[in-house]
Amino acid sequence: MTPDLLDEGTRAREAYERRRGEQAITGDFTSGRVVRDRVPDFAKGVALYLEDITVSFDGFKALNALSLSINVGELRCIIGPNGAGKTTMMDVITGKTRPDAGSAHFGSNIDLLRLRENDIAQIGIGRKFQKPTVYERLTVFENLELALSGERSVRAGLFSRLSGTQLDRIGEVLVLIHLRDQAQRTAGLLSHGQKQWLEIGMLLMQDPKLLLLDEPVAGMTDEETERTAELFLSLEGQHSLVVVEHDMKFVDQLTQGRKKVTVLHEGRVLAEGLLAQVQADEKVVEVYLGR
Amino acid sequence: MSAVMPHPALPLPAAATLLTRQGWAAVAAAVLILAVLVPIFNLAVPKDSLFHLSDYYVGLVGKIMCYAICALAMDLIWGYTGILSLGHGLFFALGGYAMGMYLMRQIGRDGNYQSDLPDFMVFLNWKTLPWHWTFSDSFLFQAAMVVLVPGLLAFVFGYFAFRSRIKGVYFSIITQALTFAAMLLFFRNETGFGGNNGFTDFKRLFGIPITTSHMRVTLFVITGLVLIGFFLMARAIVSSKTGRVLQAIRDAETRVMFSGYDPVAFKLAIWTLSAVMCGVAGALYVPQVGIINPSEMSPAAGIEMAIWAAVGGRATLIGPIVGAVFVNGAKSVFTVAFPEFWLYFLGALFIAVTLFLPDGIVGLVRRLMAARKGSQP
Numbered sequence: 113m114t115p116d117l118l119d120e121g122t123r124a125r126e127a128y129e130r131r132r133g134e135q136a137i138t139g140d141f142t143s144g145r146v147v148r149d150r151v152p153d154f155a156k157g158v159a160l161y162l163e164d165i166t167v168s169f170d171g172f173k174a175l176n177a178l179s180l181s182i183n184v185g186e187l188r189c190i191i192g193p194n195g196a197g198k199t200t201m202m203d204v205i206t207g208k209t210r211p212d213a214g215s216a217h218f219g220s221n222i223d224l225l226r227l228r229e230n231d232i233a234q235i236g237i238g239r240k241f242q243k244p245t246v247y248e249r250l251t252v253f254e255n256l257e258l259a260l261s262g263e264r265s266v267r268a269g270l271f272s273r274l275s276g277t278q279l280d281r282i283g284e285v286l287v288l289i290h291l292r293d294q295a296q297r298t299a300g301l302l303s304h305g306q307k308q309w310l311e312i313g314m315l316l317m318q319d320p321k322l323l324l325l326d327e328p329v330a331g332m333t334d335e336e337t338e339r340t341a342e343l344f345l346s347l348e349g350q351h352s353l354v355v356v357e358h359d360m361k362f363v364d365q366l367t368q369g370r371k372k373v374t375v376l377h378e379g380r381v382l383a384e385g386l387l388a389q390v391q392a393d394e395k396v397v398e399v400y401l402g403r
Numbered sequence: 404m405s406a407v408m409p410h411p412a413l414p415l416p417a418a419a420t421l422l423t424r425q426g427w428a429a430v431a432a433a434v435l436i437l438a439v440l441v442p443i444f445n446l447a448v449p450k451d452s453l454f455h456l457s458d459y460y461v462g463l464v465g466k467i468m469c470y471a472i473c474a475l476a477m478d479l480i481w482g483y484t485g486i487l488s489l490g491h492g493l494f495f496a497l498g499g500y501a502m503g504m505y506l507m508r509q510i511g512r513d514g515n516y517q518s519d520l521p522d523f524m525v526f527l528n529w530k531t532l533p534w535h536w537t538f539s540d541s542f543l544f545q546a547a548m549v550v551l552v553p554g555l556l557a558f559v560f561g562y563f564a565f566r567s568r569i570k571g572v573y574f575s576i577i578t579q580a581l582t583f584a585a586m587l588l589f590f591r592n593e594t595g596f597g598g599n600n601g602f603t604d605f606k607r608l609f610g611i612p613i614t615t616s617h618m619r620v621t622l623f624v625i626t627g628l629v630l631i632g633f634f635l636m637a638r639a640i641v642s643s644k645t646g647r648v649l650q651a652i653r654d655a656e657t658r659v660m661f662s663g664y665d666p667v668a669f670k671l672a673i674w675t676l677s678a679v680m681c682g683v684a685g686a687l688y689v690p691q692v693g694i695i696n697p698s699e700m701s702p703a704a705g706i707e708m709a710i711w712a713a714v715g716g717r718a719t720l721i722g723p724i725v726g727a728v729f730v731n732g733a734k735s736v737f738t739v740a741f742p743e744f745w746l747y748f749l750g751a752l753f754i755a756v757t758l759f760l761p762d763g764i765v766g767l768v769r770r771l772m773a774a775r776k777g778s779q780p
Contacts, residue, residue: 206661233663247647247654249718254647259662266672269645311658318662 152219152235152321159184159322159352160205165214167200167379174200175211176379182322187348189363189387190356192376193399198356199242201376202324206239207232218322234264238320242327244307248300252291252310255299256282259314281317288343289313304331312343322352329362341365363387375399421638430631437627442620458619465623465691467731468630472684474711474723475633476677481709482717483641484673485653487571490578491681492704493585494553498682499695500589501552503602504536505545506613506690510606522604523597533595542609549686550679557678558671565667565674570656579702586700601696608690619691626687630724633680637720640673649673650718710749714756716763725764 152159160182167175175197182188192198203209204216207229216224224232233239247255260278263269274282286292289309294302299310308328315323325344329337337359344353344366357363367373367387375383375390377399383390390396422430441464444456473495481487507521516525520532538544560581564574592598605613612618640646651659652666659666689695698704707730715726730752737745760767 208657228665229657229660230663230665233661239661241657245655245658247651247658249654250647250650257644258647258651258659258664261663264664266645266668269648269669270640270643272644314658314662 150222150235153221154184154219154321156220157184158182158220159186159218160354161217161220162201162205163215165201165204165211165216167197167204167209167211173379175204177214178376178380180374180381182352182354184321184352185349187344187353187355187366187371188374189366189371190354190374190376191358191360191363191390192382195378196376197379198376199326200379202239202326202354202356205232205324206237230264233318233320236319236321237324238315238318238322239324240308240311240315240326240328242330244304244311244331246299246302246307246310246314248298250299251296252286252299252302253282253295255310256285256313256317259317261317261319285313285316288316290339305333305336308332309336309340312340316347320351323347323354325353325355327357328355329357329359337362338365360387360391421635421642430635433631434628437631438624441623441627445620446616458616461619461623462691463735465619465626466688467728468623468626469684469688469691470708470711470731471724471727472626472630472633472687473681473708474715474727475630475637475720476680476684477708477712478717478720478723479637479640479649479673479680480677481712482719482723483646483653484649484670486670486674487575487709488578488674488677489575489702489705489709490582491678491708492702493578493582493700494557494678494681495685495688495704495708496585496589496695496697496699497553497556498549498685499689499699500596500602500685501545501548501682502686502689503605503695504539504548505542506605506608507597507602508536508540509608509610510604513606514604521597521602523592523600524595527592535595546686549682553678553682553685554675557675561671561674562667565670579705582700582705583702586697589697589700597696599697601694602689603694603696605690605693613690613693622687622691626691629683629687633683634720634724640676641720645669645672707749710753714752714763716760716765719763719765722763722765729764 158181160180162178162180165175165178166173178197178201180201190198190201200209204211205224207224207227210225218224218232218235218237222235224237227235247258250258257274260281262278263272283292286295289312291302291306291310291313294306299307302310308331312325312328328344329340332340341362344355345368347353355363355366357366363373364387369386369388371386372384373387373390374381375393375396382399383393383396385393441456441461444454445458445461448455473491477488477491480491510521512519514522514525516522518525520529524532532539564577569577588594589596589601590599596602607613608618641649648659648664648669651662651664652669656666685695685699711727711730712723713726714730715724716722730749733748733752734745737748756763762769
């Protein structure tokens, strides 16, 4: 065989395998359902790519041909007035809402619109809700334990024991979210800000590639807000973060005057750029202050 | 993490043991009382002695222990997982009917009509057994049905309900409709379950007369051991990680989903298990009480089970057992002393518990104990 043909054959085979990898559902059957344990491909540097996403509720377009791209390791703040579609966007990414049109990809290979909530969480997208959502009647420790990445089946849960490394990991996160001394407290007894942190800690336990944070500092004191900003900045680079926030001071702390901010309005991107730039943008001012 | 700080040893939760030492002592005491002392006081102590335990009480406590198994099953699905089923009476009755079919065949030719067929079939002028009675003379087959029929029904029903994300009060109403529909079906003579009379007049179990003291005590001991076994199993489940996922589903189901768990699988597993527990309870109930009829499937029966669990204290396992004993004990006193007031009392009890004792009797006891501890220096 000539080298040319060999090369061609290799290329054809690679292309074939790539195609197969995109279509095939790997994994095994657990509880009668396909578990898709696919690994996102970040080789192109894009963590999340939304294209022309449209969602309408009874004729009202919550998202109107929204396109957005987040790079690997990027920390992106998204701002916008109430009803701009920020939460709906997160619903689409995490599988809670199916869009009427458009596409959503995680890495270059995973079509998010074909997966269910728990599968999306498993492949590495963590979400923090606007209202802190923790397991109120379990302890802080148990909250983190359940979020720990690992086997998710009923049977495995009956016999699982924490290993030393897993304990260390829980300890690490407890320190990171400043709840080390509260580990054995019932989560329902924490303050609002502490619950926010606990939920962030739960996301970190999952070790997600992409974190979606919906108003993470709502109800926090100034000091807590500052600490949260520090925490997020320390995560930047290893994780991609999308932060939806109203608090401009917090956005300023996060972007440090050099990161891009996206402004959403009426379900689409109104402006994108540095915080100072978008704040000076006439369209943005109009939307925020009214005509 | 930018700075992985060395952290001092964590305040770890106490190693997850099934029960404390006192807990095991209590279990051992319960086994001793139910399996040794009751038989001795009932069988060995002479009837005229002050210490003799009458057959009436053996039967009553045996019956209440069957109810306690149902209350325990309710606690797993309602107390721990937050799914209120008002249809557990159906699973209880299905287990009871499966056992009842075997007991009907054990009557043999001793019925009123001296036929091989059960009396109600002769009465309906049937000449052969209907298809679903084919293996009813085999104890093993019917015992398998005790587990399989409630289990399969719960699994199929649960699969569709949980997959469609039916929750809260909607789920409760559907379970109630399900048990009501089944009751209407069992009321009909042509379904072959004895219509509104159900099954009764049992004579034998394994060829042994069913009304003898020895048989009663044997059934009593088996029921007691099954109750304790189920309690330990439930305890093992709720103290495992799976048990914590169930509680997490109760507190914040979306969070569970976004943490990568499939809530459907967890709900389905505990729902099916709890239905099977009720089925077993029903199978133990029928030979002790001597009758099974469609009224066990009435929506009221399922609601009563929820009341037992609420009165005793949800999500405590021991609470619902206490609740079942308390409510049914009160019922047997009340229905003798002032029969017309029983339902008022039950309603008042439920309202009082909801308003003043959200954690039930067990919650009250715990609060009192904590207060006593606190008042001591």
